Amino acid sequence: MVKKNIITLKIVAKALGLSISTVSRALNNHPDISNQTKEKVSAFANKVNYVPNVFARGFRAHKSNIIGVIVPNIDHHFTSTLLKGVIREAEINGYKVIISESVNNEQKQTELLQTMNQFGVDGILLSLAKNTKNVDHILKMMNHIPLVLFDKVSTKVPCTQVIIDDEDAAFRAVEHLINTGKRRIAIIKETVNSFISEKRYLGYLKALKKYDLEIDENLILSTEDICMEEGKKLANVLISLKNRPDAIFAITDEAGIGVIKTLNKNKIKIPDEIAVVGFCNSVNSTIIKPKLTTIDQPGNKIGETALKYLLREINNEDEINHKTVEIKTNLIVRNSSFKSLKKNKV
Amino acid sequence: MVKKNIITLKIVAKALGLSISTVSRALNNHPDISNQTKEKVSAFANKVNYVPNVFARGFRAHKSNIIGVIVPNIDHHFTSTLLKGVIREAEINGYKVIISESVNNEQKQTELLQTMNQFGVDGILLSLAKNTKNVDHILKMMNHIPLVLFDKVSTKVPCTQVIIDDEDAAFRAVEHLINTGKRRIAIIKETVNSFISEKRYLGYLKALKKYDLEIDENLILSTEDICMEEGKKLANVLISLKNRPDAIFAITDEAGIGVIKTLNKNKIKIPDEIAVVGFCNSVNSTIIKPKLTTIDQPGNKIGETALKYLLREINNEDEINHKTVEIKTNLIVRNSSFKSLKKNKV
DNA sequence: CTGAAAGCGCTTACAG
DNA sequence: CTGAAAGCGCTTACAG
Numbered sequence: 001m002v003k004k005n006i007i008t009l010k011i012v013a014k015a016l017g018l019s020i021s022t023v024s025r026a027l028n029n030h031p032d033i034s035n036q037t038k039e040k041v042s043a044f045a046n047k048v049n050y051v052p053n054v055f056a057r058g059f060r061a062h063k064s065n066i067i068g069v070i071v072p073n074i075d076h077h078f079t080s081t082l083l084k085g086v087i088r089e090a091e092i093n094g095y096k097v098i099i100s101e102s103v104n105n106e107q108k109q110t111e112l113l114q115t116m117n118q119f120g121v122d123g124i125l126l127s128l129a130k131n132t133k134n135v136d137h138i139l140k141m142m143n144h145i146p147l148v149l150f151d152k153v154s155t156k157v158p159c160t161q162v163i164i165d166d167e168d169a170a171f172r173a174v175e176h177l178i179n180t181g182k183r184r185i186a187i188i189k190e191t192v193n194s195f196i197s198e199k200r201y202l203g204y205l206k207a208l209k210k211y212d213l214e215i216d217e218n219l220i221l222s223t224e225d226i227c228m229e230e231g232k233k234l235a236n237v238l239i240s241l242k243n244r245p246d247a248i249f250a251i252t253d254e255a256g257i258g259v260i261k262t263l264n265k266n267k268i269k270i271p272d273e274i275a276v277v278g279f280c281n282s283v284n285s286t287i288i289k290p291k292l293t294t295i296d297q298p299g300n301k302i303g304e305t306a307l308k309y310l311l312r313e314i315n316n317e318d319e320i321n322h323k324t325v326e327i328k329t330n331l332i333v334r335n336s337s338f339k340s341l342k343k344n345k346v
Numbered sequence: 347m348v349k350k351n352i353i354t355l356k357i358v359a360k361a362l363g364l365s366i367s368t369v370s371r372a373l374n375n376h377p378d379i380s381n382q383t384k385e386k387v388s389a390f391a392n393k394v395n396y397v398p399n400v401f402a403r404g405f406r407a408h409k410s411n412i413i414g415v416i417v418p419n420i421d422h423h424f425t426s427t428l429l430k431g432v433i434r435e436a437e438i439n440g441y442k443v444i445i446s447e448s449v450n451n452e453q454k455q456t457e458l459l460q461t462m463n464q465f466g467v468d469g470i471l472l473s474l475a476k477n478t479k480n481v482d483h484i485l486k487m488m489n490h491i492p493l494v495l496f497d498k499v500s501t502k503v504p505c506t507q508v509i510i511d512d513e514d515a516a517f518r519a520v521e522h523l524i525n526t527g528k529r530r531i532a533i534i535k536e537t538v539n540s541f542i543s544e545k546r547y548l549g550y551l552k553a554l555k556k557y558d559l560e561i562d563e564n565l566i567l568s569t570e571d572i573c574m575e576e577g578k579k580l581a582n583v584l585i586s587l588k589n590r591p592d593a594i595f596a597i598t599d600e601a602g603i604g605v606i607k608t609l610n611k612n613k614i615k616i617p618d619e620i621a622v623v624g625f626c627n628s629v630n631s632t633i634i635k636p637k638l639t640t641i642d643q644p645g646n647k648i649g650e651t652a653l654k655y656l657l658r659e660i661n662n663e664d665e666i667n668h669k670t671v672e673i674k675t676n677l678i679v680r681n682s683s684f685k686s687l688k689k690n691k692v
Numbered sequence: 693c694t695g696a697a698a699g700c701g702c703t704t705a706c707a708g
Numbered sequence: 709c710t711g712a713a714a715g716c717g718c719t720t721a722c723a724g
Contacts, residue, residue: 006408006490008717019695024719032693054466055410056717059401060700062352066412066444066465074433075426084421087447096465098412098442101433119412119442120400140395144352257633287603287633299421354701365711370703378709402701406716 007050016044027052058120065095067310068116069125072104072152077282078299079127082151085303086125093311095122102129110137117144123310128152146313150306153195158322160313162306165326166196169295170203170251172331173277176293177247178211180338182275186219186245188234188255190226197226200251200279219245226251231258239266239274246274247337253278253285256292260336264289275337290335302327353396362390373398404466411441413656414462415471418450418498423628424645425473428497431649432471439657441468448475456483463490469656474498492659496652499541504668506659508652511672512542515641516549516597518677519623522639523593524557526684528621532565532591534580534601536572543572546597546625565591572597577604585612585620592620593683599624599631602638606682610635621683636681648673 013023018041026033026041027050044050058064067090071079083099090097098121102109109129114137116124123146126138135156141147142159153161177185187204190197208215218241223230231250235258238245250256256278263270270276270290278285281296305325359369364387372379372387373396390396404410413436417425429445436443444467448455455475460483462470469492472484481502487493488505499507523531533550536543554561564587569576577596581604584591596602602624609616616622616636624631627642651671 010717020718021696021720022694024717025694028719030720034693037693051460051464053405053717054464055401055405055408056700057719059399059405059702059717060719062401062700064401075423075430077421077423077426080421080423080426083445084447087420087445091446096444096446096461099429099433099445100437100442101430114397115442118397118400282629284629284633287630356701366702367704367712368710370701371710374703376704380709383709399701402716403703405701405718406703408716 006053007048008053009050012041012045012048012050015048016040064120064122066119066121067095067097067123067125067307068119068121069097069099070102070109070112070116071099071127072102072129074099074101078280078297081299082127082303082306085300085305086307087303088300089304089307093307095307095311104130106132106134113137113141117141121145123147123314125150125306125310128154146310148306148310148313150302153324160309160322160325162302162309162325162327164196164297164302165328166199167203167206168326169279169297169329169331170200170249171207172203172329173279173293173295174204174207174249175210176331176333177249177275177277177337178207178213180271180275182247183213184216184219184243184245185213185247185249186221186238188221188223188226188231188248188250188259190251191222191224197251204249216243218243223255226255228254228258228261231255232262233258235259235262239263239268244274247271247276248274249277251279253280253282253292253294256294256336257284257288260288260290260292271335271337271339277337281332285334288336293334293337294332296330296332298327298329352399353394354399355396358387358391358394358396361394362386410466410468412465412467413441413443413469413471413653414465414467415443415445416448416455416458416462417445417473418448418475420445420447424626424643425497427645428473428649428652431646431651432653433649434646435650435653439653441653441657450476452478452480459483459487463487467491469493469660471496471652471656474500492656494652494656494659496648499670506655506668506671508648508655508671508673510542510643510648511674512545513549513552514672515625515643515675515677516546516595517553518549518675519625519639519641520550520553520595521556522677522679523595523621523623523683524553524559526617526621528593529559530562530565530589530591531559531593531595532567532584534567534569534572534577534594534596534605536597537568537570543597550595562589564589569601572601574600574604574607577601578608579604581605581608585609585614590620593617593622594620595623597625599626599628599638599640602640602682603630603634606634606636606638617681617683617685623683627678631680634682639680639683640678642676642678644673644675 009020009023013020023041026038087097100112106129126149138157148160150162153163189201221234248259250259256276259276268274278292278294281294285292285294355366355369359366369387372384433443446458452475472495484503494506496508535547567580594605602622605622614620624638624640627640631638631640
């Protein structure tokens with residue numbers, strides 16, 4: 001099916017016995033045009049449902065009002081919240097959003113950057129594919145189009161970056177455990193190469209330091225692939241210690257849920273004997289019993305903020321100050337770390 | 347920041363001492379052009395990183411290669427899977443996807459349809475906002491642009507529609523319960539106005555009928571707002587019956603999980619005394635104990651299929667046969683309805 | 693206050 | 709095999 005019934009300025013002009021220029025100006029509310037003409041034109045345009053042709057307009061202005069967004073995976077709940085923030089903020093500003101997935105593939109990411117450019121987007125919001133090594137193609141693209149990194153970022157790219165304040169979040173999670181009286185706090189983190197894991201670990205250390213707690217290497221566990229199964233395994237390691245921890249901070253909810261499962265299985269009281277904190281505020285964190293204390297990452301806020309900074313770069317001609325914006329998180333206290341006086345709801 | 351370093355055909359032509367026409371044809375692999383010229387042109391184009399201007403191209407062709415997608419809510423896991431399918435299939439065909447949310451607001455949906463049109467999309471994929479009453483604006487848009495409904499659809503719109511085969515799914519869920527020996531099967535459904543609930547209920551009835559089971563009105567429960575809390579409540583109603591059911595089919599996982607919670611609380615053995623089946627294959631369905639038997643809806647497949655039909659309408663000039671495509675689901679048997687011989691994993 | 697004309701970057705029928 | 713020219717629909721400096 002070919003697009004049909006397309007009304008152009010020419011048609012409107014002819015119908016009203018005016019020139020194309022006048023109709024164009026009338027529709028754009030140009031001061032030169034008389035009110036009478038404006039009214040006549042807009043009445044007719046509404047009647048025939050005239051819609052300006054974006055291509056003709058974008059063609060002249062070199063502007064599409066479309067933002068390209070590349071994320072590793074769209075069907076990850078946190079990603080959806082990021083996108084929701086981006087889309088909402090974009091629409092407020094008259095932009096639409098094209099979304100693509102790199103599926104955590106660096107090669108695919110490179111291609112997408114290129115096709116985004118071909119589709120004439122005015123700017124790009126990028127959340128990096130895991131293990132992105134070579135950022136040359138990103139630097140190259142930045143010569144053509146404004147680009148902002150968000151969520152999954154890299155210090156190798158000199159651009160504005162919008163991220164979670166992971167260190168602060170971890171700090172507050174651990175501080176909360178300390179406030180509830182815990183002193184031997186274990187951490188389950190990732191082995192290597194993970195920017196996020198590193199930041200959360202720093203927050204953990206910072207909290208221990210602030211409260212003069214001993215750093216016990218036995219309580220610092222790392223895993224290659226942080227998931228529920230690994231959480232279970234490492235919890236087993238921790239409860240086998242002669243000197244057990246009294247709290248476990250898992251840097252993901254999945255691992256935290258694994259920890260709870262192991263503790264439950266071993267009839268260890270949560271949080272009295274061992275408290276547990278996760279990170280992410282996944283839906284699952286409210287399904288497990290006891291419910292998991294966790295960090296809520298305001299995805300909407302990150303997406304929204306990233307878009308705001310991108311628009312700023314798109315619209316300002318002056319030199320840009322690239323900055324790293326860290327969005328604060330919310331600690332959500334639940335029964336895995338704090339027993340309320342009221343009877344717990346199921 | 348203005349887009350910069352834009353290389354045009356004109357620049358390439360001048361640099362090579364050729365005409366714009368020749369360069370254009372060489373780049374588009376036109377048979378008239380000699381191989382020698384083609385090579386020379388493409389080598390240079392690569393070198394200077396020439397990217398054809400989409401607007402100029404789309405402008406002539408009345409074609410953007412962009413598909414507009416409107417969904418009620420992007421941060422709903424099932425929606426993400428739909429979108430994943432759409433995006434993947436779109437990219438295979440050289441299309442990009444603009445995504446917007448109606449946030450289940452009919453007014454917003456109307457506006458979005460209009461802005462999608464303004465952005466020059468080649469076609470629209472629409473999943474209806476809840477309680478969409480007036481479809482006039484949709485019918486009107488269909489005069490201009492091909493449109494396919496998916497997931498949340500309406501018989502009031504004469505277009506191709508891609509949906510889950512809900513009736514078949516429910517039928518198979520109930521048949522599975524019957525096969526495990528259950529005879530008094532309850533259903534928890536929605537009160538009114540829900541297309542989906544109705545279809546699932548029909549499947550339920552069909553299965554009972556096929557196996558000559560009595561339809562007991564006491565076992566057919568409805569609720570306005572189907573959620574976990576309601577699942578809990580209605581399960582309480584069911585276990586209070588003198589003649590209890592031996593299985594409960596909840597038409598959503600949330601309700602199914604509520605049912606399990608109530609049964610667990612009352613120390614009713616699942617599935618021996620009462621089996622439970624949900625619908626959706628949400629992540630939560632694997633977190634609850636016992637794990638919930640449920641229906642997996644292949645969101646990717648629906649999204650992919652919807653896009654395929656839309657492209658067909660975009661590309662074919664001939665008359666379209668609007669049809670309703672029903673995608674088959676998968677029954678996922680877990681411990682809430684079937685006890686395997688092997689020891690259940692945690 | 694209004695109109696004629698140029699031009700955005702491309703493709704393509706027409707001419708050679 | 710290659711080029712000159714028209715035209716896609718719009719905006720806007722220029723002229724009146």
